[in-house]
Amino acid sequence: MSLELRHLRYFIAVAEDLHFSRAAERLGISQPPLSQQIHTLEEMLGARLLVRTNRRVALTDAGEAFLKEARAILVQVDRAVDYVRSVERGEKGELHIGMTRSAMLAKQVPRAIFRFRTEFPSVHLGLEELNSLEQIDALIHEKIQVGIMRVQHLPAMLQSHMLYADPLVAVLPAKHPFCPISPTLSVPLDPAQLVHEQFIIFADSAGTGIRNQFYQICHDAGFNPRIVQEVQEASTMIGLVAAGLGITILPVSYSYLQQDSVCYIPLSSPSARSDIHVVYRCRDHSPLLRQLLTILKSEAAAHAVSRR
Template sequence: MLELKLLRSFVLLAEELHFGRAAERLHIVQPALTQQIQSLERQIGTPLLNRARGRISLTDAGALVLAEARKTLEQAARTEAIGRLAGRGEVGKLEVGFVGSAGVGALMPAVLRDFRRSHPAVELHLVEMAVGPQLAAIAAGTLDVGFVRLPPLSLPPGVTVLPLRPDSLVAALPAGHPLAALDAIPVAALAAEPMVLHHRAGAAELRSLIDDLCGRHGFTPQVVQSVPQISLTVRLVAAGLGLSLLPGSIAWLAVEGVVYRPLADADIQYTLALAHRPQDPAPAVRAFIALAEKAAEI
């Protein structure tokens, strides 16, 4: 395989067509340059230069090799530059998971915006996933980070969570519902109400919290519809199918005909967090985590 050093020497010599000037540009002595060109010619198997009467010129083979040498050196320079950028986390791809409620809240979009501004050459691939599958994917290395809700039902080995912003459950009601007149709704007042909730497969942690909360107030929620997405949940509430219990950050998603009210006697928090591998060496991942921490402080 040809050495890049030999190709660089040949390109400079082809530009100068003078051993002395080319050697000076390379900061080597002329005999060393002569040896390099001879070594290159031996490896290629044909003369690259015409040497006559103290003047040199390129052979036909030399002209062809010159064109290819320039392409090779340009590609090597690009490869080196990309390697440096990747080492600083400035190029590449980041796989980001998120639960639906994080996608409609304000914090996650702010982190994505700030990361895009600071790392424009890093491709962000966003995947909406439930908490459990996100944690499993992070542990397996198919996701880099994930916006999840705490507490998780279980945390796999090799994954940690960074709490970002505490949240609470709120009731989402049709605007004309009698309970909408209250400033805060007692949990027990929901006992007889039809409810639209996330199905367990898509939000096991949220459903577990809701079932536990309702159980502590003496009833099982009357679920008339289980849905996979929070945005659909809110629209079904607007359509009058029932009430819902959702993370408080959902109030950022304004939907006509829906009002949000805090719960008067709910003492649970449903914290937004960032899941990741604590020993992940990727600079882009570390930069993303740092931006999430910064956004959480605002």
């Protein structure tokens, strides 16, 4: 026979009451089965826990020691049960999230992260900056549970939900002829008007889908772009544009970087959009994931309504 939690509870009741009848009444069982269970417990432990006489029950030294350990075990079991139930409700645990560099520039994702931390303070959020390709790889190998990225093609094991549109814009030096006198006077620019420009783009190793979208926009506009520089970081691209080295095309969220030496002009091309998606494994049904998805969708919807 193996030791069970009921043996601990029976022993603790007798040890606290030092009376079999009262302990049996508290436990809701009759006295004979209780006495038998205590006897079985002593046999399993190979130690006498209680001294019984006609007039009293007392703990032996072994009983005193076992009482302390039995109480600690039950406390730990109760903690484990409470913790597991909290995890099942999505109130505790760990959640590892990958996100692109630009995901935190727009308001929706930072607000969702802040709200999640506020509503679920016992959940540890691990945030990691990864490009889209790195996030997909991390999701496949279960290094992260959630990715916030710009998606084009996903493997079958992953699914996504669009959070918000992040349109692509032309980033030009502030003194460029296409830059309006005031941002409020800006009108969409036909990408064909950029045919004679020199471009700064993401290197292929940057792992971003924006590079492919850039080429698609140029192809749809009927020209092959002249590339003067390939870089890894969007901030570098904006800096080079400000220096007059060329122009670039980036998501409008980068305008929050507030570089005064450049202007951001919307593009009229239907393909000039780069939607932000939340991506996760199809078979992941964890409560924590459900909680985060609900908050992300809620914040994205609230922001969309506020901009109408």
